[in-house]
Amino acid sequence: MKDIREDIAWAKINVDVMKSLENPRKLYWVILFFALMAFGFGVGCEIYQYQTGMGVENVNNPQVWGLYIATFIFWIGMSHSGTLLSAILHLMHADWRKPIYRFAEAMTTFSLMTAGLFVMVHIGRLWQFYYSLPYPNDRGIWPNFQSPLLWDAMAIFTYLSSSVLFLFVGMIPDLAIARDTMAAGWRKKLYTLLALGWEGTDRQWRNFRVTYLTIACFLIPLAVSVHSIVASDFAMSQQPGWHVTSFPPYFVAGALYSGCAAIITLFIILRYVFRFEAYMTKPILKKIVRLTFAIAMVWTYLNAVEFASVWYSHDEVSKDVLIQKMTGTYAPFWWGMIFCGSVVPLVFAFKRFQTNIPVLFAVSLLLNLGMWLERWMIVAPTFSHGYYPWTWDHEQWPSLVAWGLVFASFGWFTLLFMIFCKVFPSVSMYEVKEMVYHRTLHLKKSETAEQGAH
Amino acid sequence: MSVSNLLENWSQVRHEHPVNDKPHDPYKWAMAIDLDACTGCNACSVACYAENNIPVVGKERFQHGQQMHWLRVERYWEEDSREFPDQGFQFLPMMCQQCEAAPCETVCPVAATNHTADGLNSQIYNRCIGSRYCSANCPFKVRYFNWYDYPTDEMVWPAEMTQQMNPDVSVRSKGVMEKCTFCVQRLSAAKVVAKGEGRIVREGEVQTACQQSCPTGAISFGNLVNPESRVHKQWAAQQVVLDADKQAKDEKEEGPGLRGYRILEELRAYPSVMYLERVRESAV
Numbered sequence: 001m002k003d004i005r006e007d008i009a010w011a012k013i014n015v016d017v018m019k020s021l022e023n024p025r026k027l028y029w030v031i032l033f034f035a036l037m038a039f040g041f042g043v044g045c046e047i048y049q050y051q052t053g054m055g056v057e058n059v060n061n062p063q064v065w066g067l068y069i070a071t072f073i074f075w076i077g078m079s080h081s082g083t084l085l086s087a088i089l090h091l092m093h094a095d096w097r098k099p100i101y102r103f104a105e106a107m108t109t110f111s112l113m114t115a116g117l118f119v120m121v122h123i124g125r126l127w128q129f130y131y132s133l134p135y136p137n138d139r140g141i142w143p144n145f146q147s148p149l150l151w152d153a154m155a156i157f158t159y160l161s162s163s164v165l166f167l168f169v170g171m172i173p174d175l176a177i178a179r180d181t182m183a184a185g186w187r188k189k190l191y192t193l194l195a196l197g198w199e200g201t202d203r204q205w206r207n208f209r210v211t212y213l214t215i216a217c218f219l220i221p222l223a224v225s226v227h228s229i230v231a232s233d234f235a236m237s238q239q240p241g242w243h244v245t246s247f248p249p250y251f252v253a254g255a256l257y258s259g260c261a262a263i264i265t266l267f268i269i270l271r272y273v274f275r276f277e278a279y280m281t282k283p284i285l286k287k288i289v290r291l292t293f294a295i296a297m298v299w300t301y302l303n304a305v306e307f308a309s310v311w312y313s314h315d316e317v318s319k320d321v322l323i324q325k326m327t328g329t330y331a332p333f334w335w336g337m338i339f340c341g342s343v344v345p346l347v348f349a350f351k352r353f354q355t356n357i358p359v360l361f362a363v364s365l366l367l368n369l370g371m372w373l374e375r376w377m378i379v380a381p382t383f384s385h386g387y388y389p390w391t392w393d394h395e396q397w398p399s400l401v402a403w404g405l406v407f408a409s410f411g412w413f414t415l416l417f418m419i420f421c422k423v424f425p426s427v428s429m430y431e432v433k434e435m436v437y438h439r440t441l442h443l444k445k446s447e448t449a450e451q452g453a454h
Numbered sequence: 455m456s457v458s459n460l461l462e463n464w465s466q467v468r469h470e471h472p473v474n475d476k477p478h479d480p481y482k483w484a485m486a487i488d489l490d491a492c493t494g495c496n497a498c499s500v501a502c503y504a505e506n507n508i509p510v511v512g513k514e515r516f517q518h519g520q521q522m523h524w525l526r527v528e529r530y531w532e533e534d535s536r537e538f539p540d541q542g543f544q545f546l547p548m549m550c551q552q553c554e555a556a557p558c559e560t561v562c563p564v565a566a567t568n569h570t571a572d573g574l575n576s577q578i579y580n581r582c583i584g585s586r587y588c589s590a591n592c593p594f595k596v597r598y599f600n601w602y603d604y605p606t607d608e609m610v611w612p613a614e615m616t617q618q619m620n621p622d623v624s625v626r627s628k629g630v631m632e633k634c635t636f637c638v639q640r641l642s643a644a645k646v647v648a649k650g651e652g653r654i655v656r657e658g659e660v661q662t663a664c665q666q667s668c669p670t671g672a673i674s675f676g677n678l679v680n681p682e683s684r685v686h687k688q689w690a691a692q693q694v695v696l697d698a699d700k701q702a703k704d705e706k707e708e709g710p711g712l713r714g715y716r717i718l719e720e721l722r723a724y725p726s727v728m729y730l731e732r733v734r735e736s737a738v
Contacts, residue, residue: 052602052603053600053601053602053603053628053629054584054599054601054628054629055515055518055520055601055602058518059601060518060519060520060601061519061520061521061589061595061597061598061599062519062589062595063519064586064589064590064599065586065590122585123583123584123585123629124582124583124584124585124586124599124600124628124629124630124631125582125583125584125628125629125630126629128582128583129583131564131581131583132563132564132583132585140459140462140463141463141565141581142459142460142463142464142565143563143564143565144467144560144562144563144564144565145464145467146467146560146561147560147561147562147563147565147587148561149561149562149563149585149587150563153563233587236561237557237561237587237590237591238557238591238593238721239590239591239593383590386593386595387593387594387718387721388593388594388595388718390526390528390530390546390548391595393519396519
């Protein structure tokens with residue numbers, strides 16, 4: 001199995017990565033086209049919904065939240081693994097993350113942007129959205145700081161802005177390379193502007209390291225808190241099935257899980273589309289697969305904890321909701337979630353599948369399907385079977401508009417992500433060089449050690 | 455927009471037990487509904503529609519569960535009524551319970567739903583952005599959302615029908631949450647009159663639309679703080695205490711045979727509506 005070669009020339013790294021900005025495989029344009037179509041469909045749905053009212057989502061009383069909130073959690077969750085790879089593994093000096101953290105970080109940023117859209121799409125009066133911000137106004141009204149939804153808005157905004165900053169700062173040395181190798185044109189102007197006059201002096205490198213490390217340290221607690229706060233949206237309420245103490249860690253585990261699965265999917269796509277076979281190697285894929293497997297098992301465990309604590313509690317209403325999930329209208333989806341989330345990842349336990357790209361691609365898509373179902377199964381069943389029997393409603397089904405917007409969000413995300421990868425180097429050149437350098441050092445050391453032994 | 459303004463805003467939201475937070479003086483509006491008197495005729499619901507300009511959404515949207523009835527009359531069938539099978543039917547008029555510690559209030563991101571000094575759970579339509587978190591957290595599911603723009607909908611309010619709308623109540627456009635207000639427009643009017651005469655609103659001076667239209671007088675409404683009011687007397691007679699999540703009378707081994715109870719009391723929302731259990735002939 002080929003890993004990144006330690007004798008790869010630094011100049012070649014530059015050339016290879018810069019090539020990805022110019023001529024991807026044809027599949028790139030196919031993906032872009034379908035993403036654009038899906039996004040366009042969603043724009044149409046949203047215009048219709050904006051004009052007509054939220055009723056077109058087929059939500060009702062009591063099912064006031066539907067697919068939008070479920071998909072919102074899904075996208076927020078997906079954003080977490082970018083930070084895991086770029087910040088947590090950075091602090092742990094895991095070298096294998098270096099060729100892949102850039103796109104993972106981009107995934108974080110764009111999935112957060114997608115999640116943000118769902119907040120907009122969900123609320124009834126989009127045109128009054130700014131009421132939820134603590135902006136200066138002559139009526140002297142502040143938003144309600146008791147509301148988990150407000151914490152949510154703030155947490156997401158902070159996370160998004162820090163992620164963008166982190167992505168940008170980490171890219172500066174690469175932008176300078178792009179600036180220096182590009183022929184004159186709009187791209188050269190863009191890279192010149194963004195590279196902030198980077199020259200690669202010792203002082204610049206030192207400041208860069210400190211800045212990067214600082215933002216990484218800032219980002220880690222932020223990432224954990226963001227999904228804990230999203231969990232609070234549910235755990236802080238008093239509805240059966242939501243009022244669960246273990247929700248914050250459960251949500252964070254779920255977030256890392258779906259994020260890692262998405263990284264596997266995107267890894268495989270990028271590797272092919274941008275001809276990154278020499279950088280995004282199978283041993284790296286193997287490491288992510290193992291990481292995903294570990295997180296999948298944590299998620300499964302936390303699921304079991306939640307079910308057991310509901311089952312053995314004296315909270316009859318919560319227990320009813322759980323039974324409804326297993327046997328009611330949502331049973332196929334609930335069992336689908338269990339299958340995709342807890343059974344399918346067992347494939348990762350087999351060594352021969354850990355580097356089998358078609359299998360991994362299919363499995364990673366299934367895992368993400370499972371994680372999307374998980375979010376839906378958190379939101380919907382509680383509404384259909386709440387405290388008040390008179391309002392039980394097991395018939396409600398989301399409309400085409402709702403499904404269309406969910407579908408379109410994947411198009412929107414893919415669009416942003418694919419454009420990013422074409423405009424900016426999606427493999428970190430300077431960090432791959434570092435990785436290669438570390439390997440050479442390591443090799444030399446072992447060689448010297450061997451010689452000493454003889 | 456200053457810090458003092460922020461603190462003043464903060465002082466308006468609930469911090470501890472509702473009664474300590476905002477003492478009800480001189481008003482605390484409350485209700486008592488006698489289920490034994492209720493015949494399930496739905497007059498209260500119709501009166502509520504007329505009084506509060508509630509849109510009639512039509513058959514199709516009703517089937518979608520998008521109806522707007524602030525006051526619904528629920529029907530239950532009690533299986534265990536073998537001796538008197540025709541008496542198995544039970545009715546329960548359900549509207550916003552105006553909880554003292556309302557679960558909907560704390561979760562609203564823009565503070566569009568608040569507690570008033572006279573113990574109402576108010577909804578500010580202009581402030582609402584339609585996140586629907588309040589409804590998600592309401593255990594009774596008595597909040598209704600404007601899924602469509604009803605005031606402009608010819609099917610809901612034909613042009614000639616707009617003449618019969620109540621001018622004291624605003625119509626709600628799409629994307630806002632609404633719910634029973636205990637006919638706050640009537641309460642405000644009565645309070646203005648009373649204030650002009652330098653007194654508080656007297657018992658019987660103000661009625662809610664549902665109370666007014668109930669042919670059997672099942673609904674009584676009034677000021678719980680006023681010891682002369684019928685509501686106060688009923689609550690006291692049934693030994694139901696507003697700021698308790700468990701009534702002392704229910705703790706006793708053999709109940710005192712009182713009929714008063716509040717729905718989902720154990721959730722500690724402290725509802726302002728007391729129901730009087732139906733008396734069954736079989737039990738007499």
